[in-house]
Amino acid sequence: MSIDAAGLLAWYERERRDLPWRDPAVSAWQILVSEFMLQQTPVVRVLPIWLDWVARWPTPSATAAAGSAEVLRAWGKLGYPRRAMRLHQCAEVIAEHHGDVVPADVETLLTLPGVGSYTARAIACFAYGQWVPVVDTNVRRVVARAVHGLADAASPSPKRDEEEVAALLPNDASTPMFSAALMELGALVCTARAPRCGVCPLSSCAWREAGYPAGTAKPKRVQKYAGTDRQVRGRLLDVLRDSTSPVTRAQLDVVWLSDTAQRDRALDSLLVDGLVEQTRDGRFALCGEGEG
Numbered sequence: 001m002s003i004d005a006a007g008l009l010a011w012y013e014r015e016r017r018d019l020p021w022r023d024p025a026v027s028a029w030q031i032l033v034s035e036f037m038l039q040q041t042p043v044v045r046v047l048p049i050w051l052d053w054v055a056r057w058p059t060p061s062a063t064a065a066a067g068s069a070e071v072l073r074a075w076g077k078l079g080y081p082r083r084a085m086r087l088h089q090c091a092e093v094i095a096e097h098h099g100d101v102v103p104a105d106v107e108t109l110l111t112l113p114g115v116g117s118y119t120a121r122a123i124a125c126f127a128y129g130q131w132v133p134v135v136d137t138n139v140r141r142v143v144a145r146a147v148h149g150l151a152d153a154a155s156p157s158p159k160r161d162e163e164e165v166a167a168l169l170p171n172d173a174s175t176p177m178f179s180a181a182l183m184e185l186g187a188l189v190c191t192a193r194a195p196r197c198g199v200c201p202l203s204s205c206a207w208r209e210a211g212y213p214a215g216t217a218k219p220k221r222v223q224k225y226a227g228t229d230r231q232v233r234g235r236l237l238d239v240l241r242d243s244t245s246p247v248t249r250a251q252l253d254v255v256w257l258s259d260t261a262q263r264d265r266a267l268d269s270l271l272v273d274g275l276v277e278q279t280r281d282g283r284f285a286l287c288g289e290g291e292g
């Protein structure tokens, strides 16, 4: 069970995207910020927000010193804004308890707000060059095809997936690059819907050699955005982000008139999540700006 490391690494050197968080001069904190943003948002949307963010708040303490509302505004339209709050909390913990330095070991990273198994390993590997498996959806798919000859990856099982990828890692200093290359291959070549096997750098692939047997997984339904609670939440937050003072209920109500129950539910959920707060006189504001 192996993957053609030499072919993969040579391809990565040649073809990888020039993403700013891959610059060796970028700090562990700035890599952490990119991992938070990339959790549910495509690279192309993350790029401008990340560049502004790290220029404005280059360190955990700089981020921690910012207000919650400022952080939510800077998050812009990346979506899933609870991530911004978790990132802010993570900055506070690192600034206060870790000397303003992102921890390097997976166990400590896992104690930070918003840092799960994938993110902890990605930071240990990409920011600190550690020998740890980093497994995302792209990696799981490449391994399923190249190693197991299957069209699709099985359902995620973190322990099994990590052990499997650990067994594929080179035992030398190329590990971080190998992990990044595996992810990049899944993102650019071995894609879910249309793998470009003709340009694949791997000298052997069990799925290709077996004649591309069909998978058993049902095609995933593309998640709709239009008409969802997420869209309503986004519109309500847009009003609050654009305002320097608390707004009235009527100013929020006009953004979604087609389903008032859905709009009320979306506003309630923003209050429950702590992204929005109510002033004493009943108006609404981004968290931290309710008493303005």
Ligand code: SF4
Residues within 6 Å of the ligand: 142, 145, 146, 189, 190, 191, 195, 196, 197, 198, 200, 201, 202, 205, 206, 207, 208
């Ligand atoms: S040969 Fe095709 S299926 Fe196999 S790893 Fe390369 S792109 Fe993926």
